[in-house]
Amino acid sequence: MTRAERRNLRNGLLFASPYLVGFTAFMLYPLAASIYFSFCEYNVIHAPIRIGLANFRVLFFDDARFWRALYNTCFYTAFSVPLGLGVSIGLAMLLHRKVRGLAVFRTVFFLPSIVPIVASSVLWLWVLNPDSGLLNGMLRQMLGIDGPGWLADTSWSKPSLILMSAWGVGGAMVIFLAGLADVPQVLYEVAEIDGAGPWGKFRNVTLPMLTPTILFNLVMGLITSFQYFTQAYVMTGGKGGPDDSTLFYCLYLYRNSFMYLRMGYASAMAWLLFAVILAATLVVLVSSKRWVYYHGE
Amino acid sequence: MASNRNRSWPGLILLVALSGLFISPFVWMLSTSLKHESRIFSRPGEPPQWIPTTEKMDAEGRRLVTYQGQTGADLGRADTGRHALLVDGQEIQAWPEEFEIQQQLGLHWQNxxxxxxxxxxxxxxxxxxxxxxxxxxxxxxxxxxxxxxxxxxxxxxxxxxxxxxxxxxxxxxxxxxxxxxxxxxxxxxxxxxxxxxxxxxxxxxxxxxxxxxxxxxxxxxxxxxxxxxxxxxxxxxxxxxxxxxxxxxxxxxxxxxxxxxxxxxxxxxxxxxxxxxxxxxxxxxxxxxxxxxxxxxxxxxxxxxxxxxxxxxxxxxxxxxxxxxxxxxx
CATH class of the missing domain: 1.10.3720.10 (MetI-like)
Known part of the structure; x- marks a missing residue:
């Protein structure tokens, strides 16, 4: 090693030392401990007791609420992620037309995504209030329908949360806007010469050029929605009701760890969550070879 | 899409409608935060009230203190209840047809x-x-x-x-x-x-x-x-x-x-x-x-x-x- 190399190594490690320490303390140690806990019965107060695969066995075969929570989370993901992509692409397309007052519109669509989640959840509790809420009030006034009980109704509680999630797509919209700005203008001109109408241009130019951005937002959307927690906690008082219809995976995980103090069991759940997220991400990434188009490759 | 610039009225109308939709929960939040408790819960059939009105006055400046007093049924009448009005610091009761309600903007900062x-x-x-x-x-x-x-x-x-x-x-x-x-x-x-x-x-x-x-x-x-x-x-x-x-x-x-x-x-x-x-x-x-x-x-x-x-x-x-x-x- 030359003197310069040695100096670089020393400086490099020195500058990176906060992360190296942090990685060991806040990542490496917890990861090892979490693996260990997942094979243990552990309540923080007493030392962990090893019980082999019992946590996983109970999860898979004896815990109906675990499957309910997994189902609720998959249901939420299956609807909120595609809906979110659709809404954010739609809004980005509308804003990309360089209308007057673009900044105002962009702000309006973006703001909901930066409001503290607790505040927006409390707000939506009120919007979705069956008797005096805004949504049912508007449904009655404009369409003359009596709206459902939303969060109070087992069959409407998940759709309520999915609806609310579409309100917070501002971040994805801004990313799509940046993606749209990168589509070379010349492609539209060529498409126009070829006689493409607005739909043809969207289908054959915009959409293919946006696929890398769609991939990014899809993966981020999947990861976030599998970890859906705060809204469900605030809007159901941490219970996931009515009748476990909004008991999402991470809410159940939280209840196991901090309410029932089944920390080993919850650790096993956390690793299964990781497996599910990893599998979903891998499926998307592998399939992306078929549908993502990288311009310039 | 430069070709679409400024040409698309339907697009603009859609934008305005959608931004209204997106911003309405915020307006609702602000509006509710400034409403008196009695105005927050809507009565059956009443449309959402966007403008906070804490108190209601009639044309003579009599202040409505409770929206509903005794129900009509209690008094042998089938129509809606009597209202309490505040006149010179004194509450009097009146039937809805006996006064005209004027909605008054009233911001209830007490919340x-x-x-x-x-x-x-x-x-x-x-x-x-x-x-x-x-x-x-x-x-x-x-x-x-x-x-x-x-x-x-x-x-x-x-x-x-x-x-x-x-x-x-x-x-x-x-x-x-x-x-x-x-x-x-x-x-x-x-x-x-x-x-x-x-x-x-x-x-x-x-x-x-x-x-x-x-x-x-x-x-x-x-x-x-x-x-x-x-x-x-x-x-x-x-x-x-x-x-x-x-x-x-x-x-x-x-x-x-x-x-x-x-x-x-x-x-x-x-x-x-x-x-x-x-x-x-x-x-x-x-x-x-x-x-x-x-x-x-x-x-x-x-x-x-x-x-x-x-x-x-x-x-x-x-x-x-x-x-x-x-x-x-x-």
């Missing part, structure tokens, strides 16, 4: 006062700001040092460590949540701000990545020239790279502030005494104890949201650029 009192707002605000600023400062300092190492010092093993750092972003936080809780409770940190701040003094992969990408774009010639002039590595970091990276540092600080301002799970787990609550957790606790106090609840939600909206307007460009930066380079 804010009661929410602030019930929640210990100033204490919660101080806690939130303390945590926000500590975490922001820690993140900006630690992440820029680490990012500098990854971006501008070629050391053996650097790439492996960087890939490791990126890989940890894939792990859901739930995996480390429980061991960290166990660790902090062994240290006696549960019930203090320490678990909310300590992790941010050691770098967060996402921001390390963001800053690294930015640092990579700064010309190496600048470092080389400074090195010839005898500048130390830390000198190059502090006097050349950092001043040139204000935009990326601002994005980091802004996103971290925003995250901490609204963070819920960590305060939920680690804060136990209500004197330590942050605004987010205080609002949730207040909500769970006063489920139908919608006036104060909306006042509180407004009070937590407005600073974020103000921050957005002040830093709009940093915001939009930052999101595009993280999204496109991620």
């Amino acid at each position: 804010y006062v009661s929410a602030f009192e019930m929640m210990d707002f100033m204490v919660n605000l101080r806690n939130t700001l303390f945590i926000c600023f500590s975490a922001v400062l820690g993140t900006v300092l630690s992440c820029s040092l680490v990012a500098y190492s990854f971006a501008r010092i070629p050391w053996k093993g650097r790439n492996a460590v960087f890939v490791l750092c990126l890989a940890t972003m894939m792990l859901p936080y739930q995996v480390t949540l429980i061991p960290l809780f166990a660790l902090y409770s062994k240290l006696g940190w549960v019930g203090s701000f320490k678990p909310l701040i300590a992790p941010y003094l050691f770098g967060t992969p996402f921001y390390i990545f963001l800053l690294r990408q930015f640092f990579m774009g700064i010309p190496q010639d600048l470092s080389a020239a400074a090195r010839i002039d005898g500048c130390s590595e830390f000198g190059i970091f502090a006097r050349i790279v950092m001043p040139l990276s204000k935009a990326a540092l601002a994005t980091t600080a802004l996103f971290m502030f925003l995250f901490q301002w609204g963070d819920f799970l960590n305060p939920l787990i680690y804060l136990q005494d209500s004197r330590q609550y942050t605004l987010a957790i205080a609002l949730q606790q207040f909500q769970s104890q006063n489920e139908s106090a919608w006036g104060p609840l909306m006042a509180m939600s407004t009070a937590i949201t407005v600073p974020i909206i103000a921050l957005f307007f002040l830093t709009q460009r940093t915001f939009i650029q930052g999101i595009a930066l993280t999204g496109l380079k991620g």
Whole structure:
């Protein structure tokens, strides 16, 4: 090693030392401990007791609420992620037309995504209030329908949360806007010469050029929605009701760890969550070879 | 799409309609926060009331103090109830046909006062700001040092460590949540701000990545020239790279502030005494104890949201650029 190399190594490690320490303390140690806990019965107060695969066995075969929570989370993901992509692409397309007052519109669509989640959840509790809420009030006034009980109704509680999630797509919209700005203008001109109408241009130019951005937002959307927690906690008082219809995976995980103090069991759940997220991400990434188009490759 | 510019009326109308839809919950929040309790709950069949009217007056200036008094049925009449009117400080009762209601704009600020009192707002605000600023400062300092190492010092093993750092972003936080809780409770940190701040003094992969990408774009010639002039590595970091990276540092600080301002799970787990609550957790606790106090609840939600909206307007460009930066380079 030359003197310069040695100096670089020393400086490099020195500058990176906060992360190296942090990685060991806040990542490496917890990861090892979490693996260990997942094979243990552990309540923080007493030392962990090893019980082999019992946590996983109970999860898979004896815990109906675990499957309910997994189902609720998959249901939420299956609807909120595609809906979110659709809404954010739609809004980005509308804003990309360089209308007057673009900044105002962009702000309006973006703001909901930066409001503290607790505040927006409390707000939506009120919007979705069956008797005096805004949504049912508007449904009655404009369409003359009596709206459902939303969060109070087992069959409407998940759709309520999915609806609310579409309100917070501002971040994805801004990313799509940046993606749209990168589509070379010349492609539209060529498409126009070829006689493409607005739909043809969207289908054959915009959409293919946006696929890398769609991939990014899809993966981020999947990861976030599998970890859906705060809204469900605030809007159901941490219970996931009515009748476990909004008991999402991470809410159940939280209840196991901090309410029932089944920390080993919850650790096993956390690793299964990781497996599910990893599998979903891998499926998307592998399939992306078929549908993502990288311009310039 | 330049070809569509200014030509699409349906597009514009759709935009206006959709932005109305998106903003209506905010307007509803603000409106409810300024309504008197008696005006918050709508009677069956009544359309949503957007403009807060705390009190109603009739044409002669008689103030309506209760909307419904005795019901008509009680008095042998089939129609709606009598109303109590306040005349010269005295309540009198009158049938709806005996006076004409004029809606009066009336802002009921009392909701804010009661929410602030019930929640210990100033204490919660101080806690939130303390945590926000500590975490922001820690993140900006630690992440820029680490990012500098990854971006501008070629050391053996650097790439492996960087890939490791990126890989940890894939792990859901739930995996480390429980061991960290166990660790902090062994240290006696549960019930203090320490678990909310300590992790941010050691770098967060996402921001390390963001800053690294930015640092990579700064010309190496600048470092080389400074090195010839005898500048130390830390000198190059502090006097050349950092001043040139204000935009990326601002994005980091802004996103971290925003995250901490609204963070819920960590305060939920680690804060136990209500004197330590942050605004987010205080609002949730207040909500769970006063489920139908919608006036104060909306006042509180407004009070937590407005600073974020103000921050957005002040830093709009940093915001939009930052999101595009993280999204496109991620």
